[in-house]
Amino acid sequence: MIAIFKLSWYTIVMVNLGNDEIVKYPFLTEAGKYLNDLGFSLEQFGTDPDLKKIVDNAFERIITSSEGRIFKSDPSSNNSALPLEIFSFLIAVILLKLSGMNTLIRRFSLAEARRAEKFLEKDLMNHQDITKAKLSLQILQELFSVTVEKIDEEFTILVSDYLKHSINFHEREWKLINRKVTNGKVHLTPHETVRLVRKELDRHIYTKINSSSTPEMIIGFETYVDKLKQLAKKFEVKTVESKEFPPCIKHAIEVLEKGENLPHSGRFLLATFLLNKGQTVEQIAPLFKNAPDYNPKVTIYQLNQLSGISGTTEYKSPSCEKVKSQNLCFPVPACDTIINPLQFGRKRV
Amino acid sequence: MNGKDVTFLEDTFKKFYFEHFDLLHVPDDPNQREFGYQKFNGGMNRHISLKSDKELHLLLMQNKPSDVYCSNARYMFPNLPMSEKDWQNAELIFDIDAKDLRKEHPKNNTLIKCSECNEISELGESCPKCNSTKLSFTTLTCDDCIKSTKDEVLKLNKILIDDLGINEENIKIFFSGNEGFHIYVHKSEYESVGSRERAELSDYIMFRGGIPETFGFRKFNTNKSSLPKFDDVGWNGRLAKHLFQTKSNRSKISQEILSGGYALFQKKLENFRDSIGIKIDPNVTQDIHRIFRLPGSINSKSGLTKIFVEDLKKFDPYTDACFIDDEEIEVAANCPIEFSLKKKKFGPFNNEQVSVPKFAAVYMMCKGVASCV
Ligand code: SF4
Numbered sequence: 001m002i003a004i005f006k007l008s009w010y011t012i013v014m015v016n017l018g019n020d021e022i023v024k025y026p027f028l029t030e031a032g033k034y035l036n037d038l039g040f041s042l043e044q045f046g047t048d049p050d051l052k053k054i055v056d057n058a059f060e061r062i063i064t065s066s067e068g069r070i071f072k073s074d075p076s077s078n079n080s081a082l083p084l085e086i087f088s089f090l091i092a093v094i095l096l097k098l099s100g101m102n103t104l105i106r107r108f109s110l111a112e113a114r115r116a117e118k119f120l121e122k123d124l125m126n127h128q129d130i131t132k133a134k135l136s137l138q139i140l141q142e143l144f145s146v147t148v149e150k151i152d153e154e155f156t157i158l159v160s161d162y163l164k165h166s167i168n169f170h171e172r173e174w175k176l177i178n179r180k181v182t183n184g185k186v187h188l189t190p191h192e193t194v195r196l197v198r199k200e201l202d203r204h205i206y207t208k209i210n211s212s213s214t215p216e217m218i219i220g221f222e223t224y225v226d227k228l229k230q231l232a233k234k235f236e237v238k239t240v241e242s243k244e245f246p247p248c249i250k251h252a253i254e255v256l257e258k259g260e261n262l263p264h265s266g267r268f269l270l271a272t273f274l275l276n277k278g279q280t281v282e283q284i285a286p287l288f289k290n291a292p293d294y295n296p297k298v299t300i301y302q303l304n305q306l307s308g309i310s311g312t313t314e315y316k317s318p319s320c321e322k323v324k325s326q327n328l329c330f331p332v333p334a335c336d337t338i339i340n341p342l343q344f345g346r347k348r349v
Numbered sequence: 350m351n352g353k354d355v356t357f358l359e360d361t362f363k364k365f366y367f368e369h370f371d372l373l374h375v376p377d378d379p380n381q382r383e384f385g386y387q388k389f390n391g392g393m394n395r396h397i398s399l400k401s402d403k404e405l406h407l408l409l410m411q412n413k414p415s416d417v418y419c420s421n422a423r424y425m426f427p428n429l430p431m432s433e434k435d436w437q438n439a440e441l442i443f444d445i446d447a448k449d450l451r452k453e454h455p456k457n458n459t460l461i462k463c464s465e466c467n468e469i470s471e472l473g474e475s476c477p478k479c480n481s482t483k484l485s486f487t488t489l490t491c492d493d494c495i496k497s498t499k500d501e502v503l504k505l506n507k508i509l510i511d512d513l514g515i516n517e518e519n520i521k522i523f524f525s526g527n528e529g530f531h532i533y534v535h536k537s538e539y540e541s542v543g544s545r546e547r548a549e550l551s552d553y554i555m556f557r558g559g560i561p562e563t564f565g566f567r568k569f570n571t572n573k574s575s576l577p578k579f580d581d582v583g584w585n586g587r588l589a590k591h592l593f594q595t596k597s598n599r600s601k602i603s604q605e606i607l608s609g610g611y612a613l614f615q616k617k618l619e620n621f622r623d624s625i626g627i628k629i630d631p632n633v634t635q636d637i638h639r640i641f642r643l644p645g646s647i648n649s650k651s652g653l654t655k656i657f658v659e660d661l662k663k664f665d666p667y668t669d670a671c672f673i674d675d676e677e678i679e680v681a682a683n684c685p686i687e688f689s690l691k692k693k694k695f696g697p698f699n700n701e702q703v704s705v706p707k708f709a710a711v712y713m714m715c716k717g718v719a720s721c722v
């Protein structure tokens with residue numbers, strides 16, 4: 001069987017993508033085409049009592065993902081005449097599209113990404129079956145533009161590719177300094193290799209589902225779809241911003257109010273923070289008037305630089321990690337879950 | 350700077366440019382670069398687009414700039430405001446400057462200027478005239494500083510080649526025109542990476558953020574064999590050489606490290622930043638929208654030229670980057686310490702009118718310790 005799947009700007013033809021591969025990576029298929037090729041129509045799933053079990057499974061698959069769990073494969077189910085797990089994935093996507101509930105699509109993509117991750121890792125390490133290892137390398141290459149080379153038990157990728165992904169992680173062990181780096185390559189275990197593209201895998205599945213077209217309502221699917229709509233309400237979140245500043249910002253303001261010297265990094269933090277919160281240069285400038293070296297012209301000029309009016313760069317607030325390294329961080333419990341002072345006080349209700 | 354000095358320097362720089370157009374070129378893909386220049390006592394003019402050496406030379410003749418800059422970035426629209434430029438990629442650049450290597454101001458080569466009364470004097474804690482502690486520091490020529498800066502450049506290059514896989518031929522070293530070097534990496538896969546990735550590269554090069562586990566020290570069950578070894582690649586190998594000095598010391602010192610415990614080793618790793626980390630200026634590397642002094646142009650902080658360095662070991666900036674002629678001229682000099690250029694010593698001058706070659710006069714005027722008479 002030849003499965004063709006389209007990405008945004010190129011088409012990959014994976015020759016001989018067998019059912020046992022599609023079971024692991026069902027998002028590689030084009031749902032409609034896959035069903036068509038096997039001689040099924042969507043309508044059948046709504047009406048044929050034998051296929052109802054698959055719709056139930058699909059629904060379960062969504063529920064499981066909404067609870068943050070990973071749907072467990074049942075290997076035996078795929079030995080039956082019909083590739084049940086592939087069907088349940090495809091039908092789940094249809095149900096999600098019909099419900100139009102974005103929160104559920106998010107949760108579903110994430111869970112499916114985690115599921116695929118496990119298979120990818122296993123396949124990478126597969127020494128017996130070279131084609132399995134090859135497919136996983138190909139997925140990494142074509143979906144995430146990461147060229148992974150296998151050298152004995154180790155995997156290497158280009159430092160530049162590594163950085164593009166690793167900068168999204170905040171744990172220290174992902175810093176380049178904590179990696180074995182030689183000849184422009186970073187050495188990784190299979191687990192780390194796959195972990196590196198976790199976010200992208202999630203995003204890939206998410207955009208794929210999002211960009212696929214929504215069919216007309218299918219007779220027999222209505223109850224499932226209604227239940228999903230109900231379920232989604234549970235996850236609706238609203239955020240409110242408290243007016244309170246994070247401790248690092250309070251500290252910076254205090255220092256300035258006392259007329260003490262705030263190091264450049266502290267001023268940068270304070271200014272970028274307030275600018276990002278929507279304050280104007282004119283509102284912020286007076287804060288600095290007690291500084292020992294206050295010069296109104298210079299201050300306004302510098303603030304304009306930061307805010308981007310003078311046309312160089314718009315600066316983001318430094319991350320908590322950065323602030324910490326500058327000894328300007330004075331964390332309180334509310335700081336535990338944030339990585340940038342700008343997020344302080346953003347609460348879910 | 351007073352008007353007379355400005356005119357003098359402008360004319361001198363212009364003459365240099367006129368006679369050395371061969372040194373001044375637009376880089377590859379000139380139409381994708383942003384250029385900028387400053388005038389003496391003036392602000393920065395940025396977002397300029399130049400398409401050829403001819404246009405560059407014209408700008409130099411017409412505007413008599415004190416400093417000229419060009420982006421390492423390529424943009425679709427280099428002359429639009431930053432947010433509309435459409436950044437494409439940028440050469441990787443590193444800046445190693447003597448000021449970042451020094452732990453303190455070198456006694457014999459630093460002078461202080463008092464911000465209160467403008468007195469210029471030898472290095473001290475406070476102004477000898479009015480006792481103010483609001484001082485600015487100016488360093489004059491110093492061979493030791495150049496030597497240690499060069500060593501740092503060599504260490505950087507080794508990491509670029511061995512660890513980051515950069516082809517040696519694509520690394521170009523430039524003297525910055527004052528007291529440092531700019532290292533350009535051309536045609537590498539790093540051209541496409543953004544600012545955060547470059548910050549990570551800086552941390553790597555500076556040995557920042559290392560955790561004990563990386564060097565084989567786990568919280569539990571650590572033994573000597575997992576600690577760095579002499580022949581390890583990357584930072585493990587460099588750290589081993591720093592820790593053990595010789596292979597035969599490894600066993601003994603490893604044992605000491607282990608008995609010291611995890612927390613102590615962690616602390617030590619932080620301190621090693623100073624001893625083995627390369628002292629680049631991380632802001633320079635991670636700012637992908639910066640404009641850099643254009644090679645071949647004069648640095649108005651010194652009157653020396655930013656110039657390509659062919660052979661780093663032999664390179665002597667105080668001769669090789671000093672292009673102003675040696676016509677004798679009179680200046681009022683207030684330079685309480687000695688400096689040397691083109692292998693000649695000058696100063697100290699104590700508020701006196703002296704006759705010196707033009708290159709020395711320009712140097713002192715750029716450093717703010719002399720004026721036209
Ligand atoms: S954790 Fe972040 S927000 Fe909290 S004090 Fe530190 S830097 Fe500020």
Ligand SMILES: [Zn+2]
Pocket residue numbers: 463464465466467468476477478479480481
């Ligand atoms: Zn004084």
Ligand SMILES: [Zn+2]
Pocket residue numbers: 455458491492493494495
């Ligand atoms: Zn020195």
